[in-house]
Amino acid sequence: MALWRIRATVDDRPGYLSVLTASLALKAVNILAVQVHTTEGGAVDDFLVDAPDSMAENDLLAAIAKGRGRNAFVSRAQAQGLADQPTLALALAGRLVHDPDTLGEVLINLLDAAEVRWRPSPDRPGFEDARMLLADPAGGSFEVVRPRPAFTPAEFARAQALVKLAGSLLAQQDETATLLMPDGAEVLVRPATPEDLEDVRRLHERSSADTLRLRYLGGGRPADARLARMLTPATGRTLVAVAGDEVIAMANLLAEGDLGEVAILVEDKWQRRGIGTAMLRRLMTYAERGPFAALIAHIAVDNVAMLRSVRRLGAGQIDRDGSMLTFTLPMRPHRSADDEAPATFK
Structure with a gap:
């Protein structure tokens, strides 16, 4: 017996596939696997078959034609073709x-x-x-x-x-980088995972009350359930910065409709060393590939470091409402290949 691959189009009507398989069975052709592709021209049936050694390509083509198959393609197959x-x-x-x-x-x-x-x-x-x-x-x-x-x-x-x-x-590779600090320390920036929850909790515990106030605009340390959601947002991205075995910073990009809100928490002793800016730039690169019309950041007026970091991203608009500033940076238009209908070639 020999392995063959067969592809043929049949009318997408009840019973037509059985006519084709019966025609093959009359020639002692054993069907090992079958796939059906729906097309405008009918159902395209893809078979992997085991046929007698005496059968040639023309014999298989004749059996397909007798079984009302059309646009037939026949070729010898290898054993690895048995994988579905x-x-x-x-x-x-x-x-x-x-x-x-x-x-x-x-x-x-x-x-x-x-x-x-x-x-x-x-x-x-x-x-x-x-x-x-x-x-x-x-x-x-x-x-x-x-x-x-x-x-x-x-x-x-x-x-x-x-x-x-x-x-x-x-994209994940693009977001992963090792930053070399002026003192020789290495900081790894990478996408967050659910396993980072305990280390991120410790980051919040080590951060001062003032640092937490600037990050959460007056709110205290989030509950563990909220931290878990922040690490793996349904729409957006969270990055962490790791030094040694400690998470020393977290940057979030969270969706608000078609806007992406960014925010950063950097442990006190690691602030003003460029870590926040590096993480923001990676979040902006991610946002440019996504469905976001603009990036926004809500910043306390006395958060000079965060304001300096977002200004480095580009010429965005800054609006003030009391003690809070809102930075808005429009994203370049982007369309995913998933949003487009397949091209028609002429």
Whole structure:
């Protein structure tokens, strides 16, 4: 017996798939796996089959035609083809987690493509029969080429999901950095995780009452439940700065509608050393990739260090309301590839 890959289009009507499978069964072809891709032209059925060694490509094509299949594609398959698409996609996602820069190779494996070409222009994502365009999260775009079989909407959606994963991983890498202080101390800035809760609680305990007042605008130390929500916001980002085994600063970007509110807490003995500014800049980079129309910061009038830090981000607007200042910095317009309909090629 020999492994073959078969792809054919059938009318998306009750019973038509069974006609095709019955035609294959009459030739002693055993179906090992099947996927169904919904398209405008009908249901595209993708089979992995085990056929008698005596069968040739023309024999399989004849059986497909007799089973009312059309636009047929047949090719020999390898044993690794026995892995179903969800398993393959998860394995490739795991590979991206370890190395986001392998996105091009991952797309070749996912789509069984002949070639992936990188293009410097950020082309609009989309696909046609033999070509697919995908955004490169690092800049530019990927052109995926596969002469046959034709790409389907399901394959485009899978590829887009892996592109989005690679983009998230690269963004996390961008937000991680080691800062070298003038005295030689090293401070690691990275995205926060739920496991940081205890260290962030200790950061608040070590911070003076005045530092907490400036951060929370008169409020005291937040309860643990609120701190936990701040570490992993549903929309936004939280960074922590770590020196040795202690969290010595926390910077938050929290969503308020289409606005992103930023705030920073830096332990007293680590203040005025550029840590807050470095964290703010990384939050701004994150915000520019997201759905935010502007960044805002609510600042006590006597919080000179925070006011200096936000002014370094750009020429924003500052409004005063009593003892509080509000800094607003518009973000550059940004549209995610997820917000766009696939391009139609002519």
